[in-house]
Amino acid sequence: MAPERIDGKKHGSMSDIWSLGLVILECATGIFPFPPCESFYELLVAVVDQPPPSAPPDQFSPEFCGFISACLQKDANDRSSAQALLDHPFLSMYDDLHVDLASYFTTAGSPLATFNSRQL
Numbered sequence: 001m002a003p004e005r006i007d008g009k010k011h012g013s014m015s016d017i018w019s020l021g022l023v024i025l026e027c028a029t030g031i032f033p034f035p036p037c038e039s040f041y042e043l044l045v046a047v048v049d050q051p052p053p054s055a056p057p058d059q060f061s062p063e064f065c066g067f068i069s070a071c072l073q074k075d076a077n078d079r080s081s082a083q084a085l086l087d088h089p090f091l092s093m094y095d096d097l098h099v100d101l102a103s104y105f106t107t108a109g110s111p112l113a114t115f116n117s118r119q120l
Helices: 013-029 040-049 062-071 082-086 101-108 111-117
Strands: none
Touching: 013 062, 013 082, 062 082
16 A cells, blocks of 8 residues: 555555555565564554665666666655656566567466366
């Protein structure tokens, strides 16, 4: 939840940008971006009062770190818009890369097919 939502301030699509940054960071690192808290209230206080999480620069490219930073600005007015994120170097650096996802999934198989074939 974005800091402005916790504080009861006006919120909108920029709050979703915050959430996007958190989700991508957690997927990339495999850990929740905030330190463990004893209660949900402590987590809310941490989101509002602590510095925002960041991608470890020794583990990720400067482009990725910049993308996460652009999403996780405490002040919603300082966050990048969705359009700005689409134009961010982290995404645009792959514009010339041709990826054939159809072939990948044809050869790798469907994860759902594997899951559905198991006896639960």
